[in-house]
Amino acid sequence: MKFPSISQRAALAPPSPIRKLVPLAESAKKRGIKVYHLNIGQPDFKIPPKIQKELEKAASLxxxxxxxxxxxxxxxxxxxxxxxxxxxxxxxxxxxxxxxxxxxxxxxxxxxxxxxxxxxxxxxxxxxxxxxxxxxxxxxxxxxxxxxxxxxxxxxxxxxxxxxxxxxxxxxxxxxxxxxxxxxxxxxxxxxxxxxxxxxxxxxxxxxxxxxxxxxxxxxxxxxxxxxxxxxxxxxxxxxxxxxxxxxxxxxxxxxxxxxxxxxxxxxxxxxxxxxxxxxxxSSAIYDLSYVKYLSLEYKKRRDAFIKTLEFELAIKIHSPEGAFYTMVKLPISDTDHFAAWMLSSFSYQKQTVMVAPGSGFYATDGMGKDEIRVAYVLNEKEMTAAAKILARGVREYREIKNKISNIKNK
Incomplete structure (x- = not known):
């Protein structure tokens, strides 16, 4: 039986590099692995008290x-x-x-x-x-x-x-x-x-x-x-x-x-x-500029903890962002789409792994970003440091596997 085809718009819809690996992350969690989510801009801060109070009031509507x-x-x-x-x-x-x-x-x-x-x-x-x-x-x-x-x-x-x-x-x-x-x-x-x-x-x-x-x-x-x-x-x-x-x-x-x-x-x-x-x-919190200043100070600590640790672990130089809570990281890897999936499906260290967003999804130019990842430093300093160490370990292990495969092919 023949059915109507979907639109070109639907066929061409690009997957999100931020969310497309979620099924792999969920599968890892089911296996008992802790996943550090550096793939998405979802900070771990609690709801601001002012909004929490308004939320409680709204419950009585x-x-x-x-x-x-x-x-x-x-x-x-x-x-x-x-x-x-x-x-x-x-x-x-x-x-x-x-x-x-x-x-x-x-x-x-x-x-x-x-x-x-x-x-x-x-x-x-x-x-x-x-x-x-x-x-x-x-x-x-x-x-x-x-x-x-x-x-x-x-x-x-x-x-x-x-x-x-x-x-x-x-x-x-x-x-x-x-x-x-x-x-x-x-x-x-x-x-x-x-x-x-x-x-x-x-x-x-x-x-x-x-x-x-x-x-x-x-x-x-x-x-x-x-x-x-x-x-x-x-x-x-x-x-x-x-x-x-x-x-x-x-x-x-x-x-x-x-x-x-x-x-x-x-x-x-x-x-x-x-x-x-x-x-x-x-509504009562939108114009509270003091809270944004507090967040900026906290994100700076998280940025510094992550970059300092990953630079040391991999002996690389990372772009130091000036705002927001993201950075692009160039890795010694040729295909970060495959690497990001591998980190969730095939790698863990002490029952922990890291989820990142592959860099290619942030480009419209073909071939760009294949050796990059985007990192959201949205976890506390201790977790950002731990995530950086696990990510570095994953990079080293992934490269070792790729080098072994390459050596076998060349024999």
Whole structure:
């Protein structure tokens, strides 16, 4: 019997390098192996006390209606207050509450691109950008970043050389996931100049704003741009990382362009609303900048513990990130997709192993990232140190196996 075929969009949907190995991790756990999850940006901090109290209050609700498609008033006002604290003045009508930062990104990309249109971003990039673009039948155009420069922007001519007539927007993550780079004010101004020259939108993914180290300041595009440029900027945001509540799927889109806002309003009405309880419980904590400062200090300790240990164990040099809580690590391995799967299916040390995200999934350019992994330093210092030692042991054992196989083939 013949059945209908799935869409091209479905057939081309890319798997997530962050989540695709979850079945192997679950299988390892069933065998009694402890898995250190460095593959996903899900920190181990407890729920902030302020949100815990709101969660307890929400448990006594006796009525749970739909929220407004644009968000409940308390949540919108909380975002307004937060942005005021970071130097961006907003009207309530310039804020749309979304179901996490992912929906904010997807809706923003949908608002500026038609099928076949292009969106420029810098690689390595957040892997789900490819998935979002595929859903919209749009195309991600990558501009490679160089690890030797700390993954900072290349020369202007290299960026401009990627811009075509189908280009609609520049997508920038700052602080960056997966590299941890914090782009400078000068770099953001360069992007603003290029966007102005070629009449492009800027989608600013600022999910990790405020999480930075070594006195690096995180600038927002809306904070530094000229008044005329505000019409081309669409900022996407989330509470997941700054408040350490990944499961509370609340994000926001910030925009001053009335045409974009009208389109987003229509999109949001079609999906009804973001979850009411989550909006209620996070509203009082969104503008708490002191908590983000605390997180930055803790992540710096975790970063330093992991990098120091792995550099010593493998005698390699690792890019030291300036913000967020990720870094790309180049390993003496030719296929980290296979290595990451092997770590879960065939390796353990004292009933422990490590789950990492293979680097190739963070690139659009074929062949790139095959010798890299992305690490999320989201566990406490002791566990990050232990995970680094186990990862190093896994690298050494994997290389020994590969060398033995190679020697047998060469005989």
């Amino acid at each position: 006796d009525y749970l209606p739909y929220a407004s498609s644009l968000g409940i008033t308390e949540n919108i006002l909380a975002w307004k207050k937060y942005y005021g604290k970071v130097g961006v003045s907003l009207e309530t009508g310039e804020i749309i509450v979304t179901t996490g930062g992912s929906e904010a990104l997807l809706l923003s990309m949908a608002a500026v691109s038609d099928p076949g249109d292009e969106i420029l971003t810098f690689e390595p990039f957040y892997a789900n950008y490819l998935g979002f673009a595929n859903l919209l039948s749009a195309k991600i155009v990558p501009v490679p970043l160089n690890p030797s420069s700390g993954y900072h922007l290349p020369e202007r001519k290299i960026i401009e050389g990627k811009i075509s007539k189908r280009m609609k927007a520049i997508l920038v993550t700052n602080p960056n996931n997966p590299t941890g780079t914090v782009f400078s004010k000068k770099e953001l101004l360069l992007i603003l100049e290029i966007a102005g020259k070629y009449n492009l939108f800027i989608i600013a993914d600022e999910t990790y704003r405020g999480i930075s180290f070594d006195e690096k300041r995180c600038y927002s595009f809306l904070e530094i741009c000229k008044k005329a440029d505000r019409q081309r900027i669409i900022t996407t945001d989330s509470v997941s990382k700054r408040l350490n509540i990944c499961g509370a799927r609340i994000g926001a889109i910030i925009c001053k362009n009335r045409g974009i806002l009208a389109a987003l309003n229509a999109f949001c009405q079609a999906r009804l609303s973001s979850p009411t309880i989550e909006q209620l419980i996070v």
